[in-house]
Amino acid sequence: MPATEIEWSQTEKEIAQAAFVKAREREVNATIETVRQAANAIANADELWRLHDFLSSKRHEIDGKYDYRYPVLLLVFSQLVKEGWLCLDELQGLAPDKITKVSALSRM
Amino acid sequence: MPATEIEWSQTEKEIAQAAFVKAREREVNATIETVRQAANAIANADELWRLHDFLSSKRHEIDGKYDYRYPVLLLVFSQLVKEGWLCLDELQGLAPDKITKVSALSRM
Numbered sequence: 559m560p561a562t563e564i565e566w567s568q569t570e571k572e573i574a575q576a577a578f579v580k581a582r583e584r585e586v587n588a589t590i591e592t593v594r595q596a597a598n599a600i601a602n603a604d605e606l607w608r609l610h611d612f613l614s615s616k617r618h619e620i621d622g623k624y625d626y627r628y629p630v631l632l633l634v635f636s637q638l639v640k641e642g643w644l645c646l647d648e649l650q651g652l653a654p655d656k657i658t659k660v661s662a663l664s665r666m
Numbered sequence: 667m668p669a670t671e672i673e674w675s676q677t678e679k680e681i682a683q684a685a686f687v688k689a690r691e692r693e694v695n696a697t698i699e700t701v702r703q704a705a706n707a708i709a710n711a712d713e714l715w716r717l718h719d720f721l722s723s724k725r726h727e728i729d730g731k732y733d734y735r736y737p738v739l740l741l742v743f744s745q746l747v748k749e750g751w752l753c754l755d756e757l758q759g760l761a762p763d764k765i766t767k768v769s770a771l772s773r774m
Contacts, residue, residue, distance in 0.1 A: 586711045593714065597705035603694045603728075606701065610725055613718040620711075 564656070566628050573651040574631060581643040582624050589616050632656060636663030672764070674736055681759040682739060689751040690732050697724050740764060744771030 566574065596609050625634055638644035639660060646664075649657050674682065704717050733742055746752035747768060754772075757765050 582711075586714060590705075590708050590714055593708070593717070594705045597698075597702045600698050600701070603690075606694060606698055606721075607725055609701070610718070610721040613714075613721060617715055617718055 564628065564632065566631075570652050570656070571628075573649065574635075575626070577635065577644055577648045578624065578626055578631075580648065581638045582620070585620060585641075585643045589620070632659050633663060635660045636666075639664035672736065672740065674739075678760050678764070679736075681757065682743075683734070685743065685752055685756045686732065686734055686739075688756065689746045690728070693728060693749075693751045697728070740767050741771060743768045744774075747772040 593609065593613065596605075596612070600606050600609060623634065623637065635644060635649065636659075639646060646657060646661055649660060701717065701721065704713075704720070708714050708717060731742065731745065733739075743752060743757065744767075747754060754765060754769055757768060
């Protein structure tokens with residue numbers, strides 16, 4: 559079945575939304591902590607612009623990765639699981655075939 | 667006399683170089699302090715990306731402003747004096763007409 563034809567019940571949408579928000583919050587909070595530590599250690603212009611480069615890259619990455627569209631959502635979740643921003647347990651309540659797919663993709 | 671025809675003695679060049687470096691160091695250090703305070707207060711993604719926007723803008727501004735080419739240097743110094751990154755006293759040793767010009771431009 560093509561990804562675009564996956565169906566989502568209302569309950570599944572709520573679980574997915576909560577998991578998505580939670581993962582993004584975790585990644586943003588980790589980024590904030592990294593920025594805080596970096597900022598407190600900056601000693602010169604080169605290090606300041608290195609922090610700017612890091613933020614540019616991270617913003618681009620986060621903007622691109624957190625794509626809440628149902629046809630791509632299982633792929634998004636698999637990446638988040640792979641990177642440690644989301645646990646499979648947090649997807650409990652989705653149809654078993656969805657969780658199986660996320661789990662399989664996250665190991666690829 | 668057009669700005670491009672201003673002559674700089676070796677001593678003047680050394681004074682100018684030192685003043686330029688000092689001003690940039692001051693502005694970079696002030697930026698680092700601002701970033702440090704902002705980073706320690708960030709609570710969410712919007713504030714994180716606001717810090718990124720600030721850094722993008724400041725980097726662009728600093729890269730453009732610190733232009734060490736003799737034909738434009740008096741104009742650069744006048745802006746630095748105007749913005750408080752440089753004191754006229756720190757240009758002592760330049761020819762009086764140069765200091766007068768920087769002083770006048772800084773009040774425009």
